[in-house]
Amino acid sequence: MNNSLFSRLGLALVLLLLALPNLRAQNTRSADIEARIENARIAYITREVALTPEQGQRFWPLYNEYSTKRRELRRSHDQLRRSATPTMTDDQARDNLKQIIAVSKNELNMTEDYFAKFQKVISARQVAQLYKAEREFGRVMMKEMKTERQASGPRGRSGRPAVNPGTSN
Numbered sequence: 226m227n228n229s230l231f232s233r234l235g236l237a238l239v240l241l242l243l244a245l246p247n248l249r250a251q252n253t254r255s256a257d258i259e260a261r262i263e264n265a266r267i268a269y270i271t272r273e274v275a276l277t278p279e280q281g282q283r284f285w286p287l288y289n290e291y292s293t294k295r296r297e298l299r300r301s302h303d304q305l306r307r308s309a310t311p312t313m314t315d316d317q318a319r320d321n322l323k324q325i326i327a328v329s330k331n332e333l334n335m336t337e338d339y340f341a342k343f344q345k346v347i348s349a350r351q352v353a354q355l356y357k358a359e360r361e362f363g364r365v366m367m368k369e370m371k372t373e374r375q376a377s378g379p380r381g382r383s384g385r386p387a388v389n390p391g392t393s394n
Contacts, residue, residue, distance in 0.1 A: 270359070276351070
């Protein structure tokens with residue numbers, strides 16, 4: 226238990242050191258931030274799943290393929306959800322919802338397919354740890370980003386300080 230706590234604290238510190246100084250950077254540095262986050266994700270998953278070097282060589286290309294496909298499906302899902310408007314007709318809303326359900330089914334089918342593929346490279350226990358590590362990493366990143374936002378003060382959508390009505394910002 227203490228080891229898990231220390232590894233999480235260590236991850237939080239690494240993420241803080243890697244990502245936070247760059248969060249205020251200009252758009253030209255966003256690729257650098259993404260690379261640092263991805264490197265932290267790789268280190269975290271490797272440690273939490275306890276991948277051997279041999280497993281890692283076979284696992285990471287497969288995981289990267291899975292991750293890319295999952296990201297594409299989630300973008301499609303998000304885009305469909307954002308396209309729903311209060312002015313849609315019932316037929317348009319029905320079609321939109323059917324498309325969302327189809328994308329969700331595709332994501333589930335893909336997860337099942339990759340579960341089988343992952344088990345050819347790592348154990349079922351390690352696959353379970355992988356899914357858990359992905360969730361934990363996401364939570365830690367969201368928490369760190371929230372902490373950074375709070376530390377830097379309120380910001381509007383543009384990234385500039387938010388303008389509060391009735392004040393002289």
